Amino acid sequence: MTEMINCEGCGSRLGRDEIALNRKLNGLETEEFLCLECMAEEFGVTVQDLENKIEDFKESGCTLFGD
Amino acid sequence: MIYADNAATTRLDPAALEAMLPYLKEEYANPSQPYSFARKAKKAIAGARETIAGILGAEPEEIFFTSGGTESDNWAIKGTNPVGRNHIVAGAMEHHAVLHACEAMKRQGREVSYVPPERDGTILPEKLKSLLREDTALVTVQLANNETGAIEPIASLAEAAHERGAFFHTDAVQAAGHIPVNVKELGVDLLSASAHKFNGPKGIGFLYRKTGIPLLPYQDGGAQERGNRAGTENVAAIAGMARALEINAGVMEETAERLRAYERILLGALEGMEFRYNGAENHVPGNMSLSFRGLDGEAILHRMDLMGVAISTGSACTSGRTTISHVLKAMGMPEEWARGTVRVSLGRFNTEEEVRTIAGHLRKIAGEAQ
Numbered sequence: 001m002t003e004m005i006n007c008e009g010c011g012s013r014l015g016r017d018e019i020a021l022n023r024k025l026n027g028l029e030t031e032e033f034l035c036l037e038c039m040a041e042e043f044g045v046t047v048q049d050l051e052n053k054i055e056d057f058k059e060s061g062c063t064l065f066g067d
Numbered sequence: 068m069i070y071a072d073n074a075a076t077t078r079l080d081p082a083a084l085e086a087m088l089p090y091l092k093e094e095y096a097n098p099s100q101p102y103s104f105a106r107k108a109k110k111a112i113a114g115a116r117e118t119i120a121g122i123l124g125a126e127p128e129e130i131f132f133t134s135g136g137t138e139s140d141n142w143a144i145k146g147t148n149p150v151g152r153n154h155i156v157a158g159a160m161e162h163h164a165v166l167h168a169c170e171a172m173k174r175q176g177r178e179v180s181y182v183p184p185e186r187d188g189t190i191l192p193e194k195l196k197s198l199l200r201e202d203t204a205l206v207t208v209q210l211a212n213n214e215t216g217a218i219e220p221i222a223s224l225a226e227a228a229h230e231r232g233a234f235f236h237t238d239a240v241q242a243a244g245h246i247p248v249n250v251k252e253l254g255v256d257l258l259s260a261s262a263h264k265f266n267g268p269k270g271i272g273f274l275y276r277k278t279g280i281p282l283l284p285y286q287d288g289g290a291q292e293r294g295n296r297a298g299t300e301n302v303a304a305i306a307g308m309a310r311a312l313e314i315n316a317g318v319m320e321e322t323a324e325r326l327r328a329y330e331r332i333l334l335g336a337l338e339g340m341e342f343r344y345n346g347a348e349n350h351v352p353g354n355m356s357l358s359f360r361g362l363d364g365e366a367i368l369h370r371m372d373l374m375g376v377a378i379s380t381g382s383a384c385t386s387g388r389t390t391i392s393h394v395l396k397a398m399g400m401p402e403e404w405a406r407g408t409v410r411v412s413l414g415r416f417n418t419e420e421e422v423r424t425i426a427g428h429l430r431k432i433a434g435e436a437q
Contacts, residue, residue: 025370027363027436028384045373053369062384 009038017054020064024057069376069421073414074213074241074354079307080266086310087268090303098300099289108302115309122316123258124249125275131292132305135272136240137164138285139259142274142296143236144168144207146283147257152204152233155179158190158219159397161209165238166393169207182208187347188217188398192227203233210242210253214381214394214410215346216354218246225254234280240264240272244315245351246323256280262304266415267311271304315415322415326353329413329422336426341437343404345395353413356381358400359433362407363389370432371409376425381408407433 005014012035014022022033025043040047058065070078089107096105098112116127123130133139144155145168157169159181169179180198184190190208199206206228211218225235236257239248244265250258257280261272276282288297315322333355334344345356359367364380371378381392382405395405411425 024384025366025373027366028389029363043370043373049373053373 005033007035007038008032009034009042017065020057020062021050021054023064024053024062069417069424071411071413071417071421071425072377072379073417074216074264074351074410074412075379076263076269077266077414078416079263079268080311080314082314083267083307083311087303087307090306094302098302099291108300111302111306112300115305118309118313119273122248122312123243123275124251126278128293129250129275129278131274131276131296132300133272133274133285133296134270134301136162136238136259136261136264139261139272139274140164140207140236140238141168142282142285143257143259144172144205146285147205147234147236147281148283149204149234149281152202153177154200154203156195156198156203156206156228156233157181158208159183160188160212160214160394161207162213162238162240165207165209177204184217184397186399188212188215188345188394189347189349190219190224192220192223195224196227199227199231199233201231203228203231205234205236207236207238210237210239210248210258211246211351211354212346212394213241214392215356215398216241216351216412217347218242218349218351221253221255225256229254241351241354244312245319245353247319250275250277257282262308262311265311265315267308268304271301271308273308318415323352326413326417329353329417329419330355332419332422333411333426333429336423336430337433340430340433342433345398345400345408353417355411355413357409357411357429358404359407359409359437360404362433362436364406364408365389366436367407367409367429367432371425371428374428374432376428378425379410379412381410382406 036047036050094107096108098105098108116130120127120130173179182195208219208224221237228235234256237255238259240261243260256277258275263269284295286297341360343358364382365384368380381395383390391405
């Protein structure tokens with residue numbers, strides 16, 4: 001079941017992949033979560049860069065992902 | 068993209084590629100054939116064997132071409148089978164090519180002991196001696212560690228093994244082409260190396276076997292490698308490997324000096340942060356294992372990746388569980404430090420500007436998290 005977490009930047013509800021990506025990029029115990037748009041702005045990358053990362057993690061078999 | 072994962076693999080040297088091309092294009096003959104078209108391929112193999120042997124202080128007939136470090140390690144461990152000796156000793160920080168080959172030998176009835184390192188990753192000869200037995204067949208300890216770059220006191224360890232009548236193998240995959248490697252000075256019986264770790268092509272390596280050391284053939288088939296390792300030779304890769312080793316050996320001292328200066332730049336940039344530099348004073352230049360307390364090494368790796376820098380980590384998250392590498396565990400590193408470990412391994416093609424960029428990104432990412 002997907003956790004109920006909202007983006008700290010814009011308040012939008014996060015999907016499972018977004019939550020998983022936050023954990024992958026900020027550490028498993030992170031308590032700060034951002035949506036892809038806000039995260040891209042925070043890290044100075046594109047949303048596509050982050051979506052590519054999500055695909056990489058899924059292809060490697062990481063079960064944190066899976067929307 | 069800035070590539071700083073040279074302990075994983077290295078960029079192919081353009082001159083090595085040039086050395087390979089004739090054997091991929093015009094000189095494609097099978098070197099085992101007796102006709103004149105095969106002469107150049109045959110000569111390329113013989114020349115490569117001489118070049119590699121010369122750099123290592125070995126004889127050409129002591130060099131056997133393999134598919135890489137993993138095969139060489141497996142051959143050395145599985146092919147050493149002296150009668151009445153059932154025991155193997157391996158370093159606890161060895162590459163999985165060695166550790167898993169030892170596990171395979173255990174399944175076949177051999178006994179295996181693992182010698183633990185000190186906190187800096189080096190193995191004391193006294194600790195090895197305490198594990199040696201009358202029936203020890205083989206001792207295998209890497210020349211340099213793949214995660215920390217720590218260089219082991221191989222000459223002393225080999226001497227200890229020989230005193231008990233055991234053979235000595237060293238996995239020199241991280242060392243060959245980066246630090247001076249002379250088989251006579253090291254006193255080893257068997258030595259593994261892999262071309263892609265020293266700016267050569269992937270899929271090719273070699274095993275040094277001292278003359279007179281009994282070793283079972285690795286695979287059966289044709290008479291290649293004097294009947295010890297069957298299979299048509301990868302002539303292009305063999306030629307590229309020899310050229311790459313020749314080039315790296317020729318610029319080894321100046322490369323090492325430059326990489327040590329880069330290490331100082333990187334460490335200097337991290338001053339004031341809560342981090343540890345892992346590894347021995349005597350290490351492969353450019354190979355730096357760094358731990359940031361309380362951080363997540365894999366998160367640092369992926370953040371660096373998003374900034375265009377390729378590095379490695381000493382811990383990995385597998386579906387939400389963090390696994391600490393066996394190397395960091397063997398060194399006795401506390402988990403809060405081990406989890407935040409990354410490896411920056413610089414190579415011959417890195418520039419000072421790249422190192423300053425890496426340092427800046429690392430400081431930013433780790434600093435924000437701390």
